[in-house]
Amino acid sequence: MPSSRKQSGFLIQSTHGVQGNFELIAPRTAGGFAHYWRNNDLPSMPWNGPFPVGAGTLTGVSLIQSNFGAGNLEVVGCQGNQLVAYWRLGQAPWTWNGPFTIASGGVVGHPALIQSTQGTKGNFEVVVPRAAGGLSHYWRNNDHPNFPWSSPTNFGSGNISGVSLIQSNFGSGNLEVIARQGNNMVHYWRLGQAPWTWHGPFTIATGINGTPSMIQSKHGTKGNFELVMPRAGGGLAHYWRNNDLPNVPWSGPTNFGTGNISAVSLIQSNYGAGNLEVIAREGNRLAHYWRLGQAPWTWHGPFYIGETECVRVHVKILTPPNIPVHELVASMQQVYDTANIRVVLASTENLNLPALNDLDVGGCFMGQTTTEQNQLFANRNNAGPNDVVVYFVRSTVPPYNGCAAHPTGRPGAVCVQGATRWTFAHEIGHVLGLAHVSDNNRLMTGNGTANITNPPPDLVDSEISTMRLSNLTGQC
Numbered sequence: 001m002p003s004s005r006k007q008s009g010f011l012i013q014s015t016h017g018v019q020g021n022f023e024l025i026a027p028r029t030a031g032g033f034a035h036y037w038r039n040n041d042l043p044s045m046p047w048n049g050p051f052p053v054g055a056g057t058l059t060g061v062s063l064i065q066s067n068f069g070a071g072n073l074e075v076v077g078c079q080g081n082q083l084v085a086y087w088r089l090g091q092a093p094w095t096w097n098g099p100f101t102i103a104s105g106g107v108v109g110h111p112a113l114i115q116s117t118q119g120t121k122g123n124f125e126v127v128v129p130r131a132a133g134g135l136s137h138y139w140r141n142n143d144h145p146n147f148p149w150s151s152p153t154n155f156g157s158g159n160i161s162g163v164s165l166i167q168s169n170f171g172s173g174n175l176e177v178i179a180r181q182g183n184n185m186v187h188y189w190r191l192g193q194a195p196w197t198w199h200g201p202f203t204i205a206t207g208i209n210g211t212p213s214m215i216q217s218k219h220g221t222k223g224n225f226e227l228v229m230p231r232a233g234g235g236l237a238h239y240w241r242n243n244d245l246p247n248v249p250w251s252g253p254t255n256f257g258t259g260n261i262s263a264v265s266l267i268q269s270n271y272g273a274g275n276l277e278v279i280a281r282e283g284n285r286l287a288h289y290w291r292l293g294q295a296p297w298t299w300h301g302p303f304y305i306g307e308t309e310c311v312r313v314h315v316k317i318l319t320p321p322n323i324p325v326h327e328l329v330a331s332m333q334q335v336y337d338t339a340n341i342r343v344v345l346a347s348t349e350n351l352n353l354p355a356l357n358d359l360d361v362g363g364c365f366m367g368q369t370t371t372e373q374n375q376l377f378a379n380r381n382n383a384g385p386n387d388v389v390v391y392f393v394r395s396t397v398p399p400y401n402g403c404a405a406h407p408t409g410r411p412g413a414v415c416v417q418g419a420t421r422w423t424f425a426h427e428i429g430h431v432l433g434l435a436h437v438s439d440n441n442r443l444m445t446g447n448g449t450a451n452i453t454n455p456p457p458d459l460v461d462s463e464i465s466t467m468r469l470s471n472l473t474g475q476c
Helices: 325-339 371-377 423-431 461-469
Strands: 011-013 022-027 033-038 047-053 058-065 073-079 082-088 096-103 112-115 124-129 135-140 153-155 160-167 175-181 184-190 198-206 213-216 225-230 236-241 250-256 263-268 276-282 285-291 299-304 309-317 341-350 358-360 388-393 395-397 412-416
Touching: 011 058, 011 263, 011 276, 022 047, 022 058, 022 073, 022 276, 033 073, 058 112, 073 096, 073 112, 073 124, 096 135, 112 160, 124 160, 124 175, 135 175, 160 213, 175 198, 175 213, 175 225, 198 236, 198 250, 213 263, 225 263, 225 276, 236 276, 250 299, 276 299, 299 461, 309 325, 325 341, 325 423, 325 461, 358 371, 358 388, 371 388, 371 412, 388 423, 395 412, 412 423
Parallel strands: 309 341, 309 388, 358 395, 388 412
Antiparallel strands: 011 022, 022 033, 033 047, 058 073, 073 082, 082 096, 112 124, 124 135, 135 153, 160 175, 175 184, 184 198, 213 225, 225 236, 236 250, 263 276, 276 285, 285 299
């Protein structure tokens, strides 16, 4: 059974598509939950959705892809004090079914669902916080024609609001639970065979806020436990347990991210050497983080799902470009779409400044501008302080296709009349903080945009992060 079925959360990498799409669910303010999916077979890896499902207020949801049908999606959630289930066909017409009641009362918070190796088909296992304190464990017999859910086995104590569940490779497939108890993160585990005894709690960390997520990764011989949890002070904390050492010690935290995060979901994807992928619920926003699966183990993000950033551009024309401005903007948008950044052409203006039409740009170094650049960039009619102004001139001295050096507080760039189709987007990329690279497949090639191969040119993740974090891009 794929390891992804043996770990809980609201993000998975499914078997749909060649690479395997990301599938994501989250409660909706309007009721029910929203389903998003990311097409990992397209270079831009676009998110699709939200697609609303169900009704009623859900406090937390958990998602797996089961071995039913062609890979049905299975969801459990807490609706009021009830535990409910939904499922969706793994093929067209992709129909969602539910809700079906598992428990009619006594549950709260964020549940956790997996498909274990118990039974022939693999039972569903759910752990959910109890309104009376502690946790309840339910399981569904998937070998029985009626798929009956068991009565709850209660364990633990205290006020628990969120939980994460995996089946590990310890023993005969022990169940491992991470639960938020107050501001503590605690660990429980249960034998994978009779007498099915639950053990714990064992405290891992304090100063925690929100629902955690744990997986057993491919790192190490046994497979380390990887745990991400929201921090009371904001952002996220990553811990890992070395399962190859006899005393199985926890290490961490490595802190990353920002904002008040209420819940998190963690997977190990098939990108790189097994990148860690995190979705965090930050208020009503969904933020994506990822970490390299090898040294230097760098965390990247946040990248907000379903949110488009805008860059406002004003064009000032001393000499009209050979390629019309609207075509240059359209080409720029092609590239910037991959960063989920919308290009807004805010205004166009003709300038009668013949003395600056062959513009002295010196060495075109950021932070160093000539007298002529300072004079030209003073023309910012209609532009706000975080708007980018691009000036089209006949030529630069010395000759360049463009130059993004600009005076402090006047973000902008110069493009020449004969600039290529990608120069406009390239120079604005510099204004947003991007540097030259030596790859002619990429927008920021330092070999000249005329040498770009395989258009439209690419932006890589680190560049997208830089652009979206720039103070010159913002919510539309």
